[in-house]
Amino acid sequence: MPKAEGLRGCHKLVIIYFSFLALSFIKFVNYIRKPQTTEYRTLFPMNILTFDIEDWFHTHQNRQYYSGHIWKDLPSKVEFNTGRILDMLGEHDLKATFFVLGWVGEHYPDLVKQIHSQGHEIAAHSHWHHNPQFLSPESFEKDVKLCLSTLQNIIGEKITAYRAPGFNLKINDKWAFEILLANGIEVDSSVELWKMPKNIPVIIETPENKILEFPLIRSTFGIPYSGGGYFRALPQSYINYLIKKHEYNLLYFHPRDFDSENPYTNLFSFFRNWLNRLNTGKCKNNLNTILLNNKTHTLKQAVEKYKKNSLLHD
Numbered sequence: 001m002p003k004a005e006g007l008r009g010c011h012k013l014v015i016i017y018f019s020f021l022a023l024s025f026i027k028f029v030n031y032i033r034k035p036q037t038t039e040y041r042t043l044f045p046m047n048i049l050t051f052d053i054e055d056w057f058h059t060h061q062n063r064q065y066y067s068g069h070i071w072k073d074l075p076s077k078v079e080f081n082t083g084r085i086l087d088m089l090g091e092h093d094l095k096a097t098f099f100v101l102g103w104v105g106e107h108y109p110d111l112v113k114q115i116h117s118q119g120h121e122i123a124a125h126s127h128w129h130h131n132p133q134f135l136s137p138e139s140f141e142k143d144v145k146l147c148l149s150t151l152q153n154i155i156g157e158k159i160t161a162y163r164a165p166g167f168n169l170k171i172n173d174k175w176a177f178e179i180l181l182a183n184g185i186e187v188d189s190s191v192e193l194w195k196m197p198k199n200i201p202v203i204i205e206t207p208e209n210k211i212l213e214f215p216l217i218r219s220t221f222g223i224p225y226s227g228g229g230y231f232r233a234l235p236q237s238y239i240n241y242l243i244k245k246h247e248y249n250l251l252y253f254h255p256r257d258f259d260s261e262n263p264y265t266n267l268f269s270f271f272r273n274w275l276n277r278l279n280t281g282k283c284k285n286n287l288n289t290i291l292l293n294n295k296t297h298t299l300k301q302a303v304e305k306y307k308k309n310s311l312l313h314d
């Protein structure tokens with residue numbers, strides 16, 4: 001073998017060896033960072049059941065193309081499809097967390113009252129469904145305040161949980177968490193995490209405070225499998241496998257996920273129109289299977305578990 005070629009082969013072996021060592025080290029660090037206490041073990045498995053209450057046309061991808069003011073002229077299906085969700089939860093005798101769009105509360109207050117009167121948790125999902133990454137801190141706070149005041153006036157209770165449209169907050173958006181905390185939000189569910197560092201709820205520290213984050217996690221292949229279009233697109237057996245495999249799952253659905261007759265509109269791209277109907281006829285059955293085979297919690301119940309296990313305190 002020529003000398004240069006032999007050296008190249010040797011380099012490859014060294015690189016593979018050190019890559020293996022680095023991967024083992026990362027796995028070890030993750031293992032020791034995960035609290036292995038009794039309290040920790042009693043918290044999991046934890047499957048949080050949530051619904052984002054918005055209409056079929058409230059998709060943030062399309063938000064920039066038209067004014068929210070034309071929403072009231074589009075045929076609304078949010079009441080009918082949320083009714084389907086409430087019926088399904090009633091059949092299972094289950095409670096869930098409903099992240100309601102402030103705009104929906106403004107136009108359909110009786111729907112919010114109905115969800116609340118059935119014992120479900122009401123949380124905030126912004127007022128105008130803007131992606132917070134495109135908002136100034138002032139605009140973000142204005143939207144949060146409008147959503148909270150609208151929903152709180154309807155239910156007569158303080159709201160303490162928030163989810164940004166499209167899970168569009170990042171773990172380093174401390175400015176946004178400061179605003180949420182200043183407005184009475186204690187629990188957030190707006191961050192989408194890759195597998196690192198942990199696939200479980202985390203406490204995000206801001207300069208002055210901290211907030212408990214229930215993130216949306218992805219599968220090893222980077223797919224946020226546990227709700228919405230991804231849940232509808234993937235094979236049911238694969239979803240069932242992932243839910244059993246992960247100790248923490250954040251289930252998230254929209255009323256439109258259960259409607260096989262979502263309207264087509266030229267306001268949307270061909271892809272969005274297609275996605276709005278993809279496997280919507282099967283979604284209810286597939287979610288039923290998950291609910292029959294897995295215990296689920298509301299966000300509030302999960303927070304109670306955290307408090308009980310003293311994991312919210314240093």
Ligand SMILES: [Zn+2]
Pocket residue numbers: 052054058125129164165166
């Ligand atoms: Zn949304």
